Amino acid sequence: MIVLYAFLGILSLGVLFVAKKTIELKNGRKKAADDRAKMKIKKLTAPGVVKSLTVLPLIDFYADQPDLKTEAGVSYLIRTDDATILMDVGFNAKKEHPSPLLQNMETLGVSTSEIDMIFISHAHLDHLGGLADQKQKTFSLSQGPVALSGIPVYVPVPIAASHWNPGPKNHVINDPVVIEPGIVSIGIIHRFLFLIGRTLENALAINVEGKGIVLIVGCGHQTIERIIERTLALFDAPIYGIIGGLHFPVNGGRIMLGPVNIQQLVGSDNPPWRSIRESDVQNAIAAIEKVSPKIVALSSHDSSDWSLDQFRRAFGNAYLDIRVGKEIVI
Numbered sequence: 223m224i225v226l227y228a229f230l231g232i233l234s235l236g237v238l239f240v241a242k243k244t245i246e247l248k249n250g251r252k253k254a255a256d257d258r259a260k261m262k263i264k265k266l267t268a269p270g271v272v273k274s275l276t277v278l279p280l281i282d283f284y285a286d287q288p289d290l291k292t293e294a295g296v297s298y299l300i301r302t303d304d305a306t307i308l309m310d311v312g313f314n315a316k317k318e319h320p321s322p323l324l325q326n327m328e329t330l331g332v333s334t335s336e337i338d339m340i341f342i343s344h345a346h347l348d349h350l351g352g353l354a355d356q357k358q359k360t361f362s363l364s365q366g367p368v369a370l371s372g373i374p375v376y377v378p379v380p381i382a383a384s385h386w387n388p389g390p391k392n393h394v395i396n397d398p399v400v401i402e403p404g405i406v407s408i409g410i411i412h413r414f415l416f417l418i419g420r421t422l423e424n425a426l427a428i429n430v431e432g433k434g435i436v437l438i439v440g441c442g443h444q445t446i447e448r449i450i451e452r453t454l455a456l457f458d459a460p461i462y463g464i465i466g467g468l469h470f471p472v473n474g475g476r477i478m479l480g481p482v483n484i485q486q487l488v489g490s491d492n493p494p495w496r497s498i499r500e501s502d503v504q505n506a507i508a509a510i511e512k513v514s515p516k517i518v519a520l521s522s523h524d525s526s527d528w529s530l531d532q533f534r535r536a537f538g539n540a541y542l543d544i545r546v547g548k549e550i551v552i
């Protein structure tokens with residue numbers, strides 16, 4: 223009898239929790255839609271261009287060679303003719319020092335002294351260097367000291383460098399902004415997710431001379447449809463490439479708790495019984511096809527192998543795998 227009461231008690235708490243979250247979701251989604259509508263997006267008058275662009279994945283779920291570390295997080299080294307940008311700093315789920323990021327940098331011959339700026343896409347643990355950083359609203363390249371000089375850090379919400387890597391100066395950027403000629407943050411796109419709540423994410427748009435805009439995306443919580451819409455509103459140039467995470471843990475995921483696909487549950491703005499599904503992947507593919515990019519590269523850190531395969535089939539020769547150590551040359 224006691225077992226039955228305990229079971230019913232837990233069940234009721236579960237139902238209450240889901241009911242509370244579902245109400246929050248309804249209100250949060252409305253507020254996010256209002257906030258999106260409030261943003262005044264104008265064509266950029268002088269976005270500038272870069273002559274060259276490469277993207278070297280330093281952290282992702284798959285690697286190009288066995289001596290590189292992998293995890294369900296993101297860090298990309300973006301190099302233009304003028305600037306070297308570290309976008310996001312990985313997950314470091316095991317709280318290591320040196321972190322997988324630092325180990326891969328060492329293996330790939332990349333020094334922290336090369337980095338001119340850091341761009342944090344959003345405040346989730348797999349992009350900030352771990353759960354403690356997410357809680358403390360900081361980011362860490364490793365769980366030990368890493369010397370970074372006073373380089374700028376561009377963040378969508380207040381996030382400071384942790385005590386492990388003091389020095390960088392953070393700049394909160396909400397609106398679209400030209401960071402340097404040809405290097406643009408497209409600005410936050412408001413979203414409200416089940417469990418995680420309000421999520422503000424930035425993406426980079428690099429304007430490559432003679433080619434067009436290359437979008438580099440962290441987790442893609444904005445939805446690629448809205449990222450494309452924002453990009454077309456900001457630039458006259460065509461979208462040449464889409465690189466990064468689009469969050470499609472469909473028919474599998476990278477963080478499983480028993481049968482529960484955590485990424486599918488937390489990354490959706492629908493309740494669990496209507497979370498991210500196959501039709502969302504197909505809708506995203508259709509939205510990308512409309513702008514005919516020459517390069518589409520999906521991150522495996524927040525998408526399943528099934529989703530990667532859908533993109534591979536849809537984009538054929540334009541599709542590239544994002545693998546740690548495999549440089550994408552635009």
Ligand SMILES: [Zn+2]
Pocket residue numbers: 295296346348349440441467523524
């Ligand atoms: Zn992510």
Ligand SMILES: [Zn+2]
Pocket residue numbers: 344346441443
């Ligand atoms: Zn995320």
